[in-house]
Amino acid sequence: MAILEVEDLKVYFPIKAGIFNRTVDHIKAVDSVSFSIEEGKTYGLVGESGSGKTTTGRGIIGLENITAGKILFDGVDITDKKSKTKDIRRDMQMIFQDPYSSLNPRKRVFDIIAEPLRNYESLSKLEEKKQVQELLQLVGLSPESILKYPHEFSGGQRQRIGIARAIALKPKLIIADEPVSALDVSVQAQVLNFMQDIQKELGLTYLFISHDLGIVKHMCDDIAIMYKGRYVEQGTKHDIFNNPQHIYTKRLVSAIPDINPRNREKQFRFRRDVQKEYDESYDDYFDDKGLAYGLQPISDTHLVALPERG
Amino acid sequence: MEANNVNIVEQTQDPSKSPSGLRILWRELVRDKLALFSLILLTLIVVFVYGVSIILDQDEIVTVDLFAIHEAPSEDFILGTDYGGRDVFGQLIIGTRNSLTIGIAVTLISGIIGIAFGLVAGYFGGHTDNTMMRVLDFFQILPFTMLVIVFVSIVPDYTILAFSLIMAVFSWMGIARLIRSKALQEKELDYVQASKTLGTSNTKIIFREVMPNISSLIIVTMTLNLAANIGIESGLSFLGFGFPESTPSLGTLLSYATNPQTLEFRWWIWVPAAVLILVLMLAVRNVGEALRRATDSRQRRG
Numbered sequence: 001m002a003i004l005e006v007e008d009l010k011v012y013f014p015i016k017a018g019i020f021n022r023t024v025d026h027i028k029a030v031d032s033v034s035f036s037i038e039e040g041k042t043y044g045l046v047g048e049s050g051s052g053k054t055t056t057g058r059g060i061i062g063l064e065n066i067t068a069g070k071i072l073f074d075g076v077d078i079t080d081k082k083s084k085t086k087d088i089r090r091d092m093q094m095i096f097q098d099p100y101s102s103l104n105p106r107k108r109v110f111d112i113i114a115e116p117l118r119n120y121e122s123l124s125k126l127e128e129k130k131q132v133q134e135l136l137q138l139v140g141l142s143p144e145s146i147l148k149y150p151h152e153f154s155g156g157q158r159q160r161i162g163i164a165r166a167i168a169l170k171p172k173l174i175i176a177d178e179p180v181s182a183l184d185v186s187v188q189a190q191v192l193n194f195m196q197d198i199q200k201e202l203g204l205t206y207l208f209i210s211h212d213l214g215i216v217k218h219m220c221d222d223i224a225i226m227y228k229g230r231y232v233e234q235g236t237k238h239d240i241f242n243n244p245q246h247i248y249t250k251r252l253v254s255a256i257p258d259i260n261p262r263n264r265e266k267q268f269r270f271r272r273d274v275q276k277e278y279d280e281s282y283d284d285y286f287d288d289k290g291l292a293y294g295l296q297p298i299s300d301t302h303l304v305a306l307p308e309r310g
Numbered sequence: 311m312e313a314n315n316v317n318i319v320e321q322t323q324d325p326s327k328s329p330s331g332l333r334i335l336w337r338e339l340v341r342d343k344l345a346l347f348s349l350i351l352l353t354l355i356v357v358f359v360y361g362v363s364i365i366l367d368q369d370e371i372v373t374v375d376l377f378a379i380h381e382a383p384s385e386d387f388i389l390g391t392d393y394g395g396r397d398v399f400g401q402l403i404i405g406t407r408n409s410l411t412i413g414i415a416v417t418l419i420s421g422i423i424g425i426a427f428g429l430v431a432g433y434f435g436g437h438t439d440n441t442m443m444r445v446l447d448f449f450q451i452l453p454f455t456m457l458v459i460v461f462v463s464i465v466p467d468y469t470i471l472a473f474s475l476i477m478a479v480f481s482w483m484g485i486a487r488l489i490r491s492k493a494l495q496e497k498e499l500d501y502v503q504a505s506k507t508l509g510t511s512n513t514k515i516i517f518r519e520v521m522p523n524i525s526s527l528i529i530v531t532m533t534l535n536l537a538a539n540i541g542i543e544s545g546l547s548f549l550g551f552g553f554p555e556s557t558p559s560l561g562t563l564l565s566y567a568t569n570p571q572t573l574e575f576r577w578w579i580w581v582p583a584a585v586l587i588l589v590l591m592l593a594v595r596n597v598g599e600a601l602r603r604a605t606d607s608r609q610r611r612g
Contacts (some may be wrong), residue, residue: 102500119509
């Protein structure tokens with residue numbers, strides 16, 4: 001059963017101008033996005049910066065006002081901010097992109113991780129401390145570090161504190177907004193593998209937002225590519241990486257670095273061909289405003305933004 | 311911050327730890343000799359004034375004694391007497407105490423109103439912010455001195471607390487504006503967003519998350535406001551709209567100098583009060599300036 005269903009989600013930001021501050025136009029940050037995530041799966045949302053992937057995530061969790069559309073979580077309509085009851089908020093948590101600003105510098109690690117527990121569970125001080133220490137152990141930090149402040153940790157450790165906070169309530173869905181893009185490459189793998197481990201352990205569902213195709217390939221079961229607020233292509237990992245249909249996806253996939261030096265020449269030619277195809281067939285894939293068309297199914301799982309045929 | 315009291319023992323000082331906000335403020339104070347001197351002087355004055363005023367009896371000091379009018383400083387009266395034969399030294403002590411108490415009370419009350427107002431406006435933003443700021447604008451365009459004078463004249467029960475409240479109602483706008491602008495920045499940070507997704511209530515986020523993070527700004531503004539408020543109170547009393555002569559303040563002592571005779575020949579009545587106002591305001595200001603510098607890492611000396 002799908003745990004999260006998003007139908008026709010739109011998030012517009014008004015552009016205000018003139019003496020009366022009238023709304024003259026909108027920036028369509030997210031423009032008619034629909035998808036659904038199965039329980040226990042990882043759904044990857046990929047796109048360049050400004051493509052609306054982060055806004056999609058923030059809209060779902062309620063940090064951004066939704067202009068139109070419908071969001072169903074576990075079968076319950078949570079489109080309206082008021083309909084997000086405490087119980088629903090509890091089951092949906094977020095991991096933030098920047099581990100430096102997402103932890104309150106004035107709070108000890110203990111208070112940071114205990115924050116969700118205090119909001120939802122009335123534990124005794126002792127139980128609370130025990131739970132926080134267990135969570136710290138789970139994310140691979142020493143239980144003694146509860147007395148420290150966030151600035152005493154490295155970026156990777158901070159991100160794991162952020163993860164510990166997100167999983168403290170054992171949520172069903174975690175929205176991970178570029179959880180590793182602020183980290184060193186050496187630490188990225190560590191955090192990603194850890195996220196996969198706890199996924200198995202706790203049966204989590206991830207909405208994984210990233211701009212890094214390599215990471216998405218490693219993490220996700222289903223992938224969607226976004227461009228200028230719209231979906232360009234959506235499908236399983238296999239569909240996207242082995243059978244990309246849209247020219248934008250092809251370009252992204254061709255840009256994944258290959259570490260084998262023997263393939264360098266081949267890769268170079270491949271990229272040049274893709275670029276040539278991109279330039280030639282740009283008008284076939286994007287409308288006159290440079291936006292992607294509506295999605296057309298080409299198989300059960302695979303949807304591509306193509307102009308209506310016929 | 312909640313639950314720092316959960317059997318958390320204070321850590322031993324670790325040199326690799328970056329210093330806390332309060333420690334930075336303190337270091338800057340120590341490094342700035344003038345500010346440190348001001349702080350010590352201020353502490354001495356405050357302790358002396360409040361200490362001595364416990365022994366002194368206000369009613370006795372303000373009792374008119376016609377046989378001791380305008381006496382020059384002598385062994386009986388360290389700083390002589392005024393036109394009512396009242397001991398100027400005693401009035402100075404009581405007056406300083408009253409001025410300080412009002413200054414502190416006004417700073418605290420206006421600070422609490424201003425901080426709460428600014429935090430709420432800045433945190434919620436949008437329409438809330440817009441409406442609240444227009445209310446603030448309204449208060450700001452009111453003529454402060456005139457209104458305080460009017461209120462002072464119509465309030466029957468005229469105590470230190472009432473006077474402080476009247477002053478505070480018309481002096482919270484500056485700090486509210488400052489706090490609001492800071493709160494507007496602060497609420498965009500991820501830790502506030504994170505708290506929202508973790509189900510923390512807005513009230514809790516405002517006062518437990520955002521406020522501690524702007525505490526140094528609050529301390530600095532309040533200190534600088536204190537200096538200003540002591541001055542304003544003295545000014546009002548000087549004009550005759552503060553306390554009556556039965557409740558001396560630094561301003562009432564100073565207002566004796568409006569009599570040319572006193573100004574020219576009886577310096578002991580007004581010079582000490584004038585010097586004390588100057589010293590108090592300068593000392594508080596020096597401390598405040600040092601604190602303000604400490605909040606900006608580029609200007610720090612410590």
